[in-house]
Amino acid sequence: MRRFVWGRYWSVVKKEIIQIKRDRPSLGIALVMPLMLLFLFGYAVNTDVNDIKMVVWNQSPSTVSRELIDQFVNTRVFQVQAQVSGYEAIEAMLDEGSADVALVIGPDYTRKRDRGERAHVQMLVDGSDPNIARTATSHAQLIVQNQAITLQETRLQKQGMGELESPLALDTRVLFNPNMESIVFNIPGLIGLIMQNVTMILTAFSLVREKERGTMEQLIVTPIRPLELMLGKITPYVGVGLFSFCLVLLVGTNWFGVPVKGSIPLLVTLSILFLVTTLLLGIFISTIARTQLQAMQMAFALILPSVLLSGFMFPRDSMPVVIQWFGGLVPLTYFLEILRGIFLKGAGLDALWRDVVGMGVFCLFILTVAILRFRKKIE
Known part of the structure; x- marks a missing residue:
């Protein structure tokens, strides 16, 4: 069994960086679309009923x-x-x-x-x-x-009977979101949803683009291993995705006024894990699709259910148990809990470890499946 060679890995990384520089529309999507979607959904998605x-x-x-x-x-x-x-x-x-x-x-x-x-x-x-x-x-x-x-x-x-005193009183204290503003709950979820959609679509085109340009055969005849190719393909997009994440994080906290109560280094670290997971999911899609149109359709086929099953729009506790199980197969489900836990509750790793483990297991699983799919194509 051939071992992992860093030289081959860095060659793929450099090749992908050159392609990203040449593909200005895709780079614009990665940098501009997250901000556009955050402003659009940040003002449109509001469950507070007034007037x-x-x-x-x-x-x-x-x-x-x-x-x-x-x-x-x-x-x-x-x-x-x-x-x-x-x-x-x-x-x-x-x-x-x-x-x-x-x-x-x-x-x-x-x-x-x-x-x-x-x-x-x-x-x-x-x-x-x-x-x-x-x-x-x-x-x-x-x-x-x-x-x-x-x-x-x-x-x-x-009638001279004095004031009416209630025999029962309820003292209510709302934690984490005292004013019960929906935007405080929605912005962290929007950050996760936007990052999933943008990164998955970008890498869903990665291997498909190689097929359409006729360069896939050149990659196959090289001694590059599937793991080296997969990691080399997603590494530049991790950097692009992390930059976009930091950008929408700054807008969410400063423009919409939703503070991060927890650890920012922990938030960034777990966000990188989520970015890697969604990028690998996009790579997996590209191993199945034959054209960029098919890749786009498959990406949206995964994105739309994740919006409903992850708890972004509707609470998962009110869903049937079977539907909750399906939601457990969506990485966004775990990342939303992490985002809202760190943003709203100031939670640490001791409270979020279950979601971290769930997302890590999904990341390893999708990496293994993508490698097996690509190896099958090589054979």
Whole structure:
């Protein structure tokens, strides 16, 4: 069995660096696209629901009814678009999308409030977007409950019974993301997703380009071993990917204001491991594909499921167990846990070692499979 020769390895590295310099579009993709995607997704991917468009039909104009409407507006979750005078106008605005919810205050609202009777308020919610519907419903319930408690306390004070004291209280403390901002959660995930997509696509073309240019046969007749070729091919892209990673990391922390609470050297080290893994995955794709179009299609066939299965968009704990197993086959799954652990929690290697081991095992596995695939082609 032939041993690993550093001279042959460095020859492949130099050859790949020359090709990268000549391939300006690919180099531009590696350096410019991560920033473009970070800005695009950083502002577009936002699960915080604010300024829900609300239409109001106030059939009992009075101080108390206007006070109720103000309580909805003051939360900054609801934004009154119009005051209407009928269900037909409400239905028209909900149908055309100019309103998401409708607040209907009945004609007897003020009278019942003054008499101390139970008053009803109706809210119509457009449920086509469940996220907006859930947010609107939960906030409306809290507003009405708070108003009911305030009224109850006022009545008890008038009767000389003192203030109403709740028998149960909940003291809540939110850790790691106190303001519960979605951008703080999304930016680390976006960094991992962008780096996966860009690096995988770049190396997916690597061996395919050799085939299309007719230089693969020249490589095959040389004494270069598959391991030397694989590592030589990905080494320059590790440098390019690491530069792109540092660039988007600076933008994420300074422009979007998401600080890194953990160790930056640990973050960079584990990011290099992830870059190597995704680059090897791209090399594996290039050993299967015959053309660059096929390589692109295969790359996207892996990228799209990884977005869904890795926990980037949806929590993995709510997925069926079988789907969670499939998510364990995606390296991005482990890297997202590492990124969010270091960014948000300041976690160290003692808390992240399972994800590091999982990503390392995947890296070795895909390297072995890619070498076997390339050796089979040589034979």
